[in-house]
Amino acid sequence: GQSLEQPSEVTAVEGAIVQINCTYQTSGFYGLSWYQQHDGGAPTFLSYNALDGLEETGRFSSFLSRSDSYGYLLLQELQMKDSASYFCAPDYNTDKLIFGTGTRLQVFP
Amino acid sequence: DVKVTQSSRYLVKRTGEKVFLECVQDMDHENMFWYRQDPGLGLRLIYFSYDVKMKEKGDIPEGYSVSREKKERFSLILESASTNQTSMYLCASSSGSPGTLSYEQYFGPGTRLTVT
Numbered sequence: 001g002q003s004l005e006q007p008s009e010v011t012a013v014e015g016a017i018v019q020i021n022c023t024y025q026t027s028g029f030y031g032l033s034w035y036q037q038h039d040g041g042a043p044t045f046l047s048y049n050a051l052d053g054l055e056e057t058g059r060f061s062s063f064l065s066r067s068d069s070y071g072y073l074l075l076q077e078l079q080m081k082d083s084a085s086y087f088c089a090p091d092y093n094t095d096k097l098i099f100g101t102g103t104r105l106q107v108f109p
Numbered sequence: 110d111v112k113v114t115q116s117s118r119y120l121v122k123r124t125g126e127k128v129f130l131e132c133v134q135d136m137d138h139e140n141m142f143w144y145r146q147d148p149g150l151g152l153r154l155i156y157f158s159y160d161v162k163m164k165e166k167g168d169i170p171e172g173y174s175v176s177r178e179k180k181e182r183f184s185l186i187l188e189s190a191s192t193n194q195t196s197m198y199l200c201a202s203s204s205g206s207p208g209t210l211s212y213e214q215y216f217g218p219g220t221r222l223t224v225t
Contacts, residue, residue: 033213041218042199042217042218042219043199043216045213045215048212048213087151087152091212095157095159095165095206096154096165097154097214099152099153099154100151101150
C-alpha cells in the first residue's frame with residue numbers, strides 16, 4: 001500500500017496556532033484531503049488540495065506541495081472544540097482514499 | 110444535507126454468526142465505501158463500490174463480502190464473525206471521482222460491533 005506519515009499527537013493551548021504535517025507517496029497521486037473526527041463521532045471533511053498552494057477556510061488552512069509530496073493543515077485561533085483527530089487522506093489513481101492513523105490534537109485552556 | 114445512515118450504532122454477535130451491516134445514503138451518490146477503524150490503526154478500507162452491482166476490494170477484504178443491489182444501499186456481510194472483527198465499522202459515500210473536490214466522502218455515524 002501507499003505510505004503515509006503524520007504525527008500521532010500534537011498538543012497546544014487555546015488561541016495558539018498548530019500545524020499538522022503529512023507526507024505521502026507520490027506515485028499516482030491526485031490530491032490531498034483532510035478530515036476531522038471527534039471522539040465517538042464520524043470523520044467529517046475539512047478541505048481538499050489538488051494544486052500546490054494554500055487553501056483557506058475560516059480558521060483552518062491546508063497547504064500542498066506536490067514536488068515535496070508534503071502537505072499540512074494549519075489551525076489558527078485554537079478552541080477547545082478543535083480537540084479531535086485529524087486525518088490526511090491522499091487519493092490516487094487506484095480510485096480510493098488512503099487514510100492514515102491520524103493526528104490526535106489536544107487543546108488545553 | 111447529505112445523510113448517511115447505518116442500521117445500528119451498537120451490535121453484539123457471537124462467533125460464527127453471519128452479520129449484516131446496512132448503510133443507506135440519500136444523495137444519489139455513485140460511490141460507497143466500508144471502513145473499519147481500530148485504535149492505532151486508523152481507518153482501513155474493506156470494500157468499495159462505484160455503481161450498482163459493482164464492488165472492489167479494499168485493503169482488508171478477507172472475511173468480508175458486500176452487496177449493492179440498489180444505488181442508495183451498500184451492505185457489509187461478515188460470513189462467519191470472528192473476535193478479530195470486533196471493531197468500529199464506518200460507511201461513507203461520495204460522488205465524482207478521485208482528483209476532484211466532489212470526491213469528498215460523507216460518513217455515517219458508525220456501528221460498533223462486538224463479537225464474543
